[in-house]
Amino acid sequence: MYSVQYKLFTVFLVLLYVFAFLSALGVYPNAHKYVEVMDYYMRIYICLFLIWRFNPFSTHKFDELDKKIAFIAGVIILTTTALNQYLTELRSFLIGFSSKILSL
Secondary structure (H helix, E strand, O other): OHHHHHHHHHHHHHHHHHHHHHHHHOOOOOHHHHHHHHHHHHHHHHHHHHHHHOOOOOOOOOOHHHHHHHHHHHHHHHHHHHHHHHHHHHHHHHHHHHHHHHHO
8 A cells, every 4th residue: 555655646746746837837728727636635635644644643653655745745835835925926916017007
């Protein structure tokens, strides 16, 4: 079960990065829809995994999958926090800029 879970998590993560990259470049216009859905399920999986593995009643030791998921969880929290702030500011700027252009 461990090796299957590790491989599936890795494949899912690579697909998420590929779709995010394609979306950022504008190569595949609908990629952002897949990124949103995959990001949602990735967060749910990570939350459930962390709750299950690191509950106070567990005597489980760290293995490679635990390290990988804990690291990715930190990266996701950091990037979504910073990215959401950046996108909010960019959206406000673009709305203000477009309203100025339309008022000319």
